[in-house]
Amino acid sequence: MKVGVFDSGIGGLTVVKSLLEHQLFEEIIYFGDTARVPYGIKDKNTIIRYAIEAVEFFKNFELDMIIVACNTVSAYALQEMRESASCPVIGVVEAGVLATSNALNDKESNILILGTKATINSKAYETGLNSLGFDNLQAKATGLFVPLVEEEIYSGEILEAAFKHYFSNITHPNAVILGCTHFPLISEALTNHFGDDTLLIHSGDAIVEYLEREFTFTNKYESPELKFFASENPEALRDIAKKWLP
Ligand code: DGL
DSSP states (O other): OEEEEEESSSTTHHHHHHHHHHTOOSEEEEEEOTTTOOOTTSOHHHHHHHHHHHHHHHTTSOOSEEEEOOHHHHHHSHHHHHHHOSSOEEEHHHHHHHHHHHHOSOTTOOEEEEEOHHHHHHTHHHHHHHHTTOOOEEEEEOTTHHHHHHTTOOSSHHHHHHHHHHHTTOOOOSEEEEESTTGGGGHHHHHHHHOTTSEEEEHHHHHHHHHHHHSOOOOOOSSOEEEEEESSOHHHHHHHHHHHOO
């Protein structure tokens, strides 16, 4: 199995980490559109155009599947990507909705959705969760977390100030959807903030859960071949990958 993983930048590496931990693929080809990140402040048509260009890039490889490791793209461009790709295209939003629903027994659970401005405006998570009977939802666009993570700021004063800014009106959630693939990098700080009793939903783990349910994986690949591509400064992406990946 050969998979293409696409994100606007480096955030999708958190999804690659989950894929590696579960040894699902023989070859992983990562493409980060680092020249044009962030997508989360762009409009729908631009996000769709960039996403279709990513599909075109992946046509250079014979892929069995494309994983959209970006919530923003998954929220806006999945349909268009599926129309131009010749292999299945799997997004993190649907997987995240299902993982949340599977993890929570109580439909009254208070769920906080975090994401980029575009993801939150799309209401993609709300729509999915509502259809499964979850109505006690709060949503917050927390785009500042993206550059903080890119600056490798995972804790400390600046992040605390951002938490204060974003979360002062939030009621204590039972679960937080990390609706941006950058956000798992600040999981520890979020758990410190909300407490151990708040469950965090991670796009990478959600996609693994989804894949293992929807597809049959007969082999495990201990050391898959990894190839990293970026639209700008691929060396920087490879350096981050070395730091973040097992
Ligand atoms: N990693 C992207 C996501 O999951 C967000 C970063 C961006 O704004 O491009 O939505």
